[in-house]
Amino acid sequence: MMEFSIKRDYFITQLNxxxxxxSPRTTLPILTGIxxxxxxxxxxxxxxxxxxxxxxxxxxxxxxxxxxxxxxPGSVVLPGRFFVDIIKKLxxxxxxxxxxxxxxxxxxxxHSEFNLSGLDPDQYPLxxxxxxxxxxxxxxxxxxxxxxxxxxxxxxSETRPVLTxxxxxxxxxxxxxxxxxxxxxxxxKLKLEEDIEDKNxxxxxxxxxxxxxxxxxxxxHIDIFFASxxxxxxxxxINFISRLLEGHYPDxxxxxPENYEIKLGLNNHDFYHAIDRASLLAREGGNNVIKLSxxxxxxxxxxxxxxxxxxxxxxxxxxxxxxNLKISFNSKxxxxxxxxxxxxxxxxxxxxxxxxxxxxxxxDDTVTQLILPIRTY
Amino acid sequence: MMEFSIKRDYFITQLNxxxxxxSPRTTLPILTGIxxxxxxxxxxxxxxxxxxxxxxxxxxxxxxxxxxxxxxPGSVVLPGRFFVDIIKKLxxxxxxxxxxxxxxxxxxxxHSEFNLSGLDPDQYPLxxxxxxxxxxxxxxxxxxxxxxxxxxxxxxSETRPVLTxxxxxxxxxxxxxxxxxxxxxxxxKLKLEEDIEDKNxxxxxxxxxxxxxxxxxxxxHIDIFFASxxxxxxxxxINFISRLLEGHYPDxxxxxPENYEIKLGLNNHDFYHAIDRASLLAREGGNNVIKLSxxxxxxxxxxxxxxxxxxxxxxxxxxxxxxNLKISFNSKxxxxxxxxxxxxxxxxxxxxxxxxxxxxxxxDDTVTQLILPIRTY
Numbered sequence: 001m002m003e004f005s006i007k008r009d010y011f012i013t014q015l016n017x018x019x020x021x022x023s024p025r026t027t028l029p030i031l032t033g034i035x036x037x038x039x040x041x042x043x044x045x046x047x048x049x050x051x052x053x054x055x056x057x058x059x060x061x062x063x064x065x066x067x068x069x070x071x072x073p074g075s076v077v078l079p080g081r082f083f084v085d086i087i088k089k090l091x092x093x094x095x096x097x098x099x100x101x102x103x104x105x106x107x108x109x110x111h112s113e114f115n116l117s118g119l120d121p122d123q124y125p126l127x128x129x130x131x132x133x134x135x136x137x138x139x140x141x142x143x144x145x146x147x148x149x150x151x152x153x154x155x156x157s158e159t160r161p162v163l164t165x166x167x168x169x170x171x172x173x174x175x176x177x178x179x180x181x182x183x184x185x186x187x188x189k190l191k192l193e194e195d196i197e198d199k200n201x202x203x204x205x206x207x208x209x210x211x212x213x214x215x216x217x218x219x220x221h222i223d224i225f226f227a228s229x230x231x232x233x234x235x236x237x238i239n240f241i242s243r244l245l246e247g248h249y250p251d252x253x254x255x256x257p258e259n260y261e262i263k264l265g266l267n268n269h270d271f272y273h274a275i276d277r278a279s280l281l282a283r284e285g286g287n288n289v290i291k292l293s294x295x296x297x298x299x300x301x302x303x304x305x306x307x308x309x310x311x312x313x314x315x316x317x318x319x320x321x322x323x324n325l326k327i328s329f330n331s332k333x334x335x336x337x338x339x340x341x342x343x344x345x346x347x348x349x350x351x352x353x354x355x356x357x358x359x360x361x362x363x364d365d366t367v368t369q370l371i372l373p374i375r376t377y
Numbered sequence: 378m379m380e381f382s383i384k385r386d387y388f389i390t391q392l393n394x395x396x397x398x399x400s401p402r403t404t405l406p407i408l409t410g411i412x413x414x415x416x417x418x419x420x421x422x423x424x425x426x427x428x429x430x431x432x433x434x435x436x437x438x439x440x441x442x443x444x445x446x447x448x449x450p451g452s453v454v455l456p457g458r459f460f461v462d463i464i465k466k467l468x469x470x471x472x473x474x475x476x477x478x479x480x481x482x483x484x485x486x487x488h489s490e491f492n493l494s495g496l497d498p499d500q501y502p503l504x505x506x507x508x509x510x511x512x513x514x515x516x517x518x519x520x521x522x523x524x525x526x527x528x529x530x531x532x533x534s535e536t537r538p539v540l541t542x543x544x545x546x547x548x549x550x551x552x553x554x555x556x557x558x559x560x561x562x563x564x565x566k567l568k569l570e571e572d573i574e575d576k577n578x579x580x581x582x583x584x585x586x587x588x589x590x591x592x593x594x595x596x597x598h599i600d601i602f603f604a605s606x607x608x609x610x611x612x613x614x615i616n617f618i619s620r621l622l623e624g625h626y627p628d629x630x631x632x633x634p635e636n637y638e639i640k641l642g643l644n645n646h647d648f649y650h651a652i653d654r655a656s657l658l659a660r661e662g663g664n665n666v667i668k669l670s671x672x673x674x675x676x677x678x679x680x681x682x683x684x685x686x687x688x689x690x691x692x693x694x695x696x697x698x699x700x701n702l703k704i705s706f707n708s709k710x711x712x713x714x715x716x717x718x719x720x721x722x723x724x725x726x727x728x729x730x731x732x733x734x735x736x737x738x739x740x741d742d743t744v745t746q747l748i749l750p751i752r753t754y
Contacts, residue, residue, distance in 0.1 A: 079685060091650060112688070112691075115687045116685060270468075273466070312492075
């Protein structure tokens with residue numbers, strides 16, 4: 001028989017974040033709902049799709065302003081998306097919620113009155129408990145960067161489930177994040193400032209994408225706690241919990257060829273846009289193939305679609321080492337890799353027409369993007 | 378063997394507008410293309426889906442700035458959406474186009490070079506000629522208003538094709554625009570300032586929706602020319618041509634009941650949002666039904682979804698004439714009608730539980746919205 005009132009605009013923000021964990025396609029119907037728990041300390045909202053869970057605590061006061069007034073502690077599960085739509089459209093600045101012992105929930109605001117059938121919160125799955133010691137703390141900006149530089153390269157196919165996640169390897173106080181779909185590979189390295197135990201886990205790519213949407217730069221830092229098969233990200237009043245992927249992540253170090261034949265220094269923006277234009281025809285050709293040929297400082301990109309026509313782009317390299325080469329690649333992989341390189345100057349190392357090539361920011365070894373070529377020549 | 382160069386940003390704007398007439402689903406393949414004609418006066422772009430056609434003239438100079446330089450007049454048809462994507466992504470501020478006698482078209486800008494297979498412009502259908510006398514001139518704002526107040530009510534079903542259009546009736550220097558899908562009806566009247574011949578035409582709703590997207594308020598007025606089975610809208614450098622629907626539009630005047638039982642004066646905003654909230658449950662119920670009951674100045678709205686719950690909304694009327702009534706209606710029709718009433722105060726006239734009811738802006742007879750109730754009581 002819970003009863004509380006809450007400031008509506010603040011409630012909406014927190015509900016929207018909780019909703020990010022909820023999937024309309026779930027095998028467990030109660031997981032389409034949001035669990036709402038009123039305690040003497042405030043309100044706790046929980047959403048989950050059983051892969052990821054989000055738990056948000058709304059305190060009674062924020063910056064000295066009263067947000068929540070709990071008249072009677074208790075809890076209920078209400079239909080998620082639906083409940084959030086109602087709260088968004090209510091007329092008043094405050095909303096009152098009260099439940100009866102059948103979990104019927106009365107929602108009132110202004111001259112508006114909704115009566116919803118709620119569910120028994122005891123039926124809602126318990127969230128995994130993750131112990132709160134041995135945290136890895138990262139600045140939000142850095143974590144957003146790591147996600148942007150690796151997560152795009154995870155596999156979308158379930159043939160090898162471990163490849164749908166990003167491998168986080170912590171050893172000797174260095175974090176190495178690796179993602180690959182076996183056509184391209186992204187690596188981001190980060191020296192850690194604090195001492196932290198070695199770890200080797202695989203975080204699902206989808207979870208990292210959702211986490212990225214929730215992290216705003218209102219907060220400076222995020223705390224990350226690892227358990228045997230779960231990881232907890234804590235940012236401000238939000239707990240974001242994801243299961244870890246089981247299995248062994250492949251050793252990718254042997255994929256890197258050694259001793260490049262050709263190394264080009266290119267302007268990232270110019271190179272990206274030339275590929276973007278060439279990809280217009282590559283897409284129509286159906287296979288996204290772009291041909292690249294180097295000759296001194298001139299890099300020529302070309303693509304053909306038999307029905308529509310041809311395109312030729314020229315980019316001038318700032319630096320060139322080595323001779324001439326022709327190579328073909330998937331334009332999408334190249335554009336993804338260039339976007340992940342957070343630098344105006346990009347270095348491309350080629351090892352031969354049939355060998356993977358490597359992209360890096362100039363004078364920076366923290367990001368490496370590797371792409372397998374396509375056999376056309 | 379056309380050849381010209383053109384300022385790219387200006388070209389993009391005009392191409393985007395031309396594209397609005399082009400449908401990827403067309404029975405005539407050449408209509409997926411844009412016809413480009415270079416003359417000594419400038420460039421003419423044409424797009425068409427055979428129902429509507431858009432013809433845009435780009436003059437050599439705009440506001441004293443040179444936009445186009447034609448080296449050799451000529452014409453070609455290029456793949457529409459594809460060509461526009463290329464122009465958008467080119468690197469330079471200028472684009473050069475030149476064709477050979479096989480309609481192969483070379484497009485260059487900066488270090489970028491596209492070679493597209495064009496089509497013979499003689500294969501492109503001729504646009505209907507609409508004579509340019511006896512124009513109806515309307516301010517853009519007024520035409521946008523007329524479209525917003527009527528077009529939503531056209532039928533989306535092809536069972537009675539005339540109902541997919543808006544009836545424009547000009548008689549005794551008054552324009553009367555009527556749209557109905559046989560569940561609700563929208564009428565907008567406008568006194569014309571100039572003498573104009575009587576007309577009775579049906580303009581396709583889809584054409585009016587596209588026209589609405591093209592009319593910006595950069596221009597003040599639009600000129601409208603009627604031919605036997607076409608209508609031409611001319612705004613600035615754009616000719617927008619639509620075919621008219623054939624057939625007789627039904628006489629809708631007999632639908633209007635007389636002598637209301639109850640008349641309510643309501644705040645449009647409050648009433649709209651109360652219905653919007655009630656419709657959350659009405660939608661889930663599957664049929665959008667909202668019940669309304671009046672009692673003195675209190676209007677109660679309610680809706681029920683057996684699975685989810687119930688909602689009750691109260692709105693206080695500013696004015697009430699007549700007694701009590703219960704009536705049910707489709708929430709979407711009501712919200713559409715209220716949106717079309719461009720006034721803070723709306724008057725609702727009820728003629729009985731089973732009879733259509735009428736919405737009007739307060740003290741204004743130019744807009745009338747009629748809705749048929751749903752039998753539930």
